[in-house]
Amino acid sequence: MTLYIGRxxxxxxxKICMETYVELQLFMEKWKLLLAGLIFQYIHGLAARGVHYLHRPxxxxxxxxxxxxxxxxxxRxxxxxxxxxxxxxxxxxxxxxxxxxxxxRFYTVLLWRRILSFLVASQALRIITFYSTQLPGPNYHCREGGELARLPPPESVTEVLLINFPQGVIYGCGDLIFSSHMIFTLVFVLTYHKYGTKRFIKLLAWVLAIVQSLLIVxxxxHYTVDVVVA
Known part of the structure; x- marks a missing residue:
């Protein structure tokens, strides 16, 4: 065993050094697109925080x-x-x-560029939908009488920009149609379905996605429509 490990x-x-070198070359070419995708994750969180101020239980x-x-x-x-x-x-x-x-079957940098592109497109549509129609949140902290069901007007711009992370992300209200968790889950599952090689894991991934959708409801x-639209 020791001889095998040593060999x-x-x-x-x-292998690690070679892949790191190749991926760094790709990263230097694509870093602006990757950064833009990551910045949009913050914009999406900012939009979700903003709609919380509009939420009415x-x-x-x-x-x-x-x-x-x-x-x-x-x-639970x-x-x-x-x-x-x-x-x-x-x-x-x-x-x-x-x-x-x-x-x-893929380069990590190029794969994440594609993933972030899909996330940005989906989240842009999500922002449009939950600002178009605000529904009363079904989550426990969003119901009438909950401490976080209504947010007082922000005292400063900084309060909004910091989005009260991470509590503001976990305990948001109003960003309903459609489910962000299902966006990420489906993008991940579809990506593995395309680029993965293990048939059993592909099947397991789809089963977990179904279980995840049921657990969210x-x-x-979320409402069922949030999961269905996603």
Missing amino acids: EAPKLWR GPTLQDAGYMILPELGKE GYVSESLFTFIFLSFILWTFHPFVYHSK ASRK
Whole structure:
């Protein structure tokens, strides 16, 4: 075992160095597009924070998903977030596997450029929709009587620009149509479906996406229409 590790370690190191060199060359060519995609993630968060100031709590709308799926409850809201975190982190790790494995179907820089392009397009449409129609948030902290259901007018521009991170992202209200979690989940799953090689993982990814959509509705974080539109 020691002999095998000693023989393979230099090969692995050469592989990492070679891929790093190639990816850095691509990054130097595409960094502006990557940066623009990352900046738009902040703009999307800023827009979601802004619509929270417009949110007005009210009765939860009639929803077919709420009638079918049992309510998880406020204390189990972490379940859907935990699954999303697992999908998010595992996908990020997979996008860097060409640095280690010899089987390669994409360049990491080019893949993330495409992913960010799709996210920007989807999030731009999302901003338009949730500013066009504000619905009463179904999440527990967005309901009438909740401390965060109504935000007082901001005291300064800085308060808005900082978006109260991370609480402002986790406990937002008003940015409903359509679900941001489903945008990320579907973009990640579709990306792996196109570039991945393991049929079992592709099937598992789609199953997790379905489970994620059901958990979002069961957690009352979105209406069913938010998941369907996404």
